[in-house]
């Protein structure tokens with residue numbers, strides 16, 4: 001077994017009891033399974049078989065340094081969404097040729113910094129941005145490699161907050177302007193068009209939108225070829241969802257097969273930018289029950305020492321995450337509203353959950369938080385960023401220590 005499972009009546013990560021980590025490091029703490037990251041990376045990568053491709057892990061999902069290095073060891077490249085992510089990637093050893101740089105609002109300072117690096121591609125999202133990239137490339141005397149992100153007006157059928165491929169969304173060049181922009185790039189000295197980029201959303205759980213986006217990109221590439229413009233590859237974005245309820249879902253094999261099916265006739269290499277599907281299920285957040293009190297006739301509030309500051313997804317998207325007692329008691333289940341400690345009623349981690357009976361001091365694990373968990377944590381209520389632990393080959397180590405008030409105040413002046 002790889003990842004998180006019950007062993008001798010307690011929840012373990014690759015055979016290491018979560019209770020042992022929590023007792024040592026304290027809570028709240030993110031715990032990741034290196035074996036699960038490896039397994040998920042290899043499942044997606046292997047599904048391409050001999051078809052030319054590159055996985056650019058989406059750093060936004062989780063860019064804790066040890067995980068970034070682990071992905072590099074696996075042979076991944078990266079998708080960086082800010083100059084901060086580019087810098088972290090470079091410090092982890094990624095070459096500029098292994099980095100793509102999408103993002104809807106690249107600042108002048110970010111472009112000044114990124115263009116001269118000679119990245120695999122700057123994924124531009126508008127005609128204005130293309131002109132700004134061109135001006136910097138001309139100034140530096142080195143053509144910029146550019147992918148154009150096109151907004152295909154495809155409904156990803158996911159949560160509206162993470163749906164990015166409809167024309168009402170802020171992302172990419174509108175489909176009706178894309179052809180003109182793409183063909184206008186031919187012969188421009190300081191721009192090299194290398195790819196079309198589409199990314200229609202995140203946590204996509206059906207094949208249709210992913211397949212349609214790939215078909216759209218392949219179709220557009222075909223039109224361009226007809227007009228004498230040859231691309232190097234197609235960037236089909238990220239978006240493959242995970243089964244937050246533990247049920248069945250589109251597999252990496254089905255996903256990759258659908259992409260390859262749409263692109264194969266053209267033969268262009270495929271780049272994808274998976275984030276959640278690689279690291280999401282490979283992490284849990286271990287928290288402690290700090291209070292219990294009656295809620296209504298049939299349920300209790302279970303107050304944890306982790307909430308929206310450590311894991312924003314439930315409060316922001318109404319997201320569901322399984323919650324499991326680390327050492328479940330055998331005698332009977334109870335109804336709980338599992339909440340965090342933050343001064344807001346939106347700070348609910350799990351609504352109406354039936355769990356083995358809890359007592360104050362118990363540890364619980366919040367599942368599938370390896371992606372967009374630690375990466376979205378905040379200092380609201382002056383709560384320190386949580387510790388992070390990596391379990392690898394039966395051993396564990398702290399890969400990010402818990403923040404302290406000194407750490408926070410070190411940035412401030414009277």
Ligand code: LLP
Pocket residue numbers: 058060061079102103162199201202203204237238239240273274275276277313317371372
């Ligand atoms: N590429 C681009 C251009 C993206 O914008 C994203 C995610 C990805 C790749 C990676 O997508 P993934 O494979 O992880 O679905 N905070 C939200 C998710 C936001 C996703 C933003 N973009 C959440 O917690 O659900």
